[in-house]
Every structure is written in C-alpha cells, then in structure tokens.
Amino acid sequence: MSDNELGAFLRARREAVTPSQAGLPEGARRRTPGLRRSELATLAGVSVEYLARLEQGRDRHPSAAVLGALADALHMSPDERLHLRILSKGGDGGLCQAAPNDVVRPTVRALLERMEPAPAILVNRLGDILAWTDGYELLAGPVGLLDGDPPNVVRFAFTDVRAKTVYPDWDHVADERVAALRSAFVGGDPYYKILVDELTVTAGAPFSERVGALPSLPRKSGVERFVHPDVGELRLAYETLELPVGDDQRLVAYLPADDATSDALARLRRGRLRAVR
Numbered sequence: 001m002s003d004n005e006l007g008a009f010l011r012a013r014r015e016a017v018t019p020s021q022a023g024l025p026e027g028a029r030r031r032t033p034g035l036r037r038s039e040l041a042t043l044a045g046v047s048v049e050y051l052a053r054l055e056q057g058r059d060r061h062p063s064a065a066v067l068g069a070l071a072d073a074l075h076m077s078p079d080e081r082l083h084l085r086i087l088s089k090g091g092d093g094g095l096c097q098a099a100p101n102d103v104v105r106p107t108v109r110a111l112l113e114r115m116e117p118a119p120a121i122l123v124n125r126l127g128d129i130l131a132w133t134d135g136y137e138l139l140a141g142p143v144g145l146l147d148g149d150p151p152n153v154v155r156f157a158f159t160d161v162r163a164k165t166v167y168p169d170w171d172h173v174a175d176e177r178v179a180a181l182r183s184a185f186v187g188g189d190p191y192y193k194i195l196v197d198e199l200t201v202t203a204g205a206p207f208s209e210r211v212g213a214l215p216s217l218p219r220k221s222g223v224e225r226f227v228h229p230d231v232g233e234l235r236l237a238y239e240t241l242e243l244p245v246g247d248d249q250r251l252v253a254y255l256p257a258d259d260a261t262s263d264a265l266a267r268l269r270r271g272r273l274r275a276v277r
Helices: 005-016 037-044 048-056 064-073 078-089 106-114 134-143 153-159 170-183 190-202 205-212 259-276
Strands: 120-124 129-132 221-228 232-242 249-256
Touching (some): 005 048, 037 048, 037 064, 106 120, 153 170, 153 190, 190 205, 232 259, 249 259
Antiparallel strands (some): 120 129, 120 249, 232 249
16 A cells, blocks of 8 residues: 555656647657656656655645646646645645544435435445445345445455456456545545555455556446346446535446346346335
8 A cells, every 4th residue: 555645646647648648749669658757847847856756755745836737737637636636635644534434414315215216325435335225235235245334345346256246347346446445545544544454465466456556546437247146237337426525425326328237127126026015
C-alpha cells in the first residue's frame, strides 16, 4: 500500500497522456509511456525538481495554482481534477480518520425502496454494503455476495471462491473494485489500512499487485457480466451516484443491458412471487 497517492496519481496521469495529446511532437522512441517529467514540468510552468518532489511524495502540499496548471497540462476530466484536489488535502493525514459511515439516512433508504425492482445497493468508502433492494437480493443473495457481516464488494471479489464464476470478466471487476477503494483513500485512513492489510494476506498477489500499481479512477458507469445460478449470464448496466461528501457513501444501481437480461430478471421476480405464495 502506498502512502503517496497524490504522487502516484500524478505519475499515472503523466504516463497516460501522449505527447500528441499534449500538443508536443512525438520525437524519438521513448523508453517510458506518456510524457517525460521534463515535458510536463514545462507545460505546467514548474521546475522538474519540484515535479519530482511531488511524484516522489517529498512535497505533499502543492498550491491550488500548481494543481490547476498540472490538471490543465494533463487534460484531466472534472472527476480527475476533483480527485486531485482531495488527494492534495489529504497529504497531512488529517482526513478520513473517522470510521466509515454505516448509518443509512431515511431519505436514502426511501430512495432505494423507490428503485425497486431494480437491483441497487448503498456502499461506504470501504465497499461495505449497507442497504440493498429486494431486486439486488434476488441477484446477489444466491451467489454469496450478501454473506458477510457486513457484506463487502471488495472482499467478495478477492476472497470468495465463487467470485470468478460470478464475474466472467473477473480481472476487469477486480481492477474496478480496487480503483473504487483507492479513490476514496486520501491518506491517514486507518480503516483503509486495516482492510488493505487483511486482503494483502487473505487474497495475496491478485490484490496486493493492484493496490501497489499506479492508481486510476473507477468507472462510474458501464456494463458487468454476472452469472446467476438460476438464470445464467446477465449483462447489467450500472450507474454510480455519489451522495454528499459528509455521507461518505454511494448508490450503485443495475439495469438490464439487453432484452435477454431483462427477461431473466423478470423470471427471478416471478420465482420470488411464487415462493412467497
């Protein structure tokens, strides 16, 4: 686990931007991907030495002007700019000392109820599932996703033997679970460290290598393939909705991505109704 998420994020973005995207000539063959440190420093109007200190974690308090110049030079999206700002404020270890919020506000619970019959969950920054719809229970209950106390989407993906059967695209799902976990970590979070240490031991290299790699932001929408024991493979389109910062929680809703999945979810609901009767 790195305690230099700001520097790692800057380096990851620098290596993801090509010279042509930054308006520079490609030049001779490069030994590393993306922009050279000297190129980014020139584009952002900072010294190479200062950029090196930021990337290496020797300076963790860049000014807003420097952050803005780096974000401009790296063509960051609005989400990436916000994440950069959050990471810069966490450099002193003063954020995220509080325990992850496990309180579900009444209006959030009412919102979940109104999302029925769609599968939807509320998770905190560690991936603990705090509340869910009946539609999600139909989907996830039979495969063990709700077995934990509390259930946790990261722990399930890496430590439950059923996960690679449930997720045919397991590598992609694993990448996204770690990206979501890391994006909520801004330094000095003992609860994050406890979970990372646990999974480093229980899940081993598949987890630790992802945590140790350069960070990326999770996708807030997309499609996941999910294999249900009763109705087979489903294609689920997901949307992630961030709650206010003070809540430290997010809603994830799943919708059928094709007609076959829509029919399969309807069969699950009919099966539940027959069982109740």
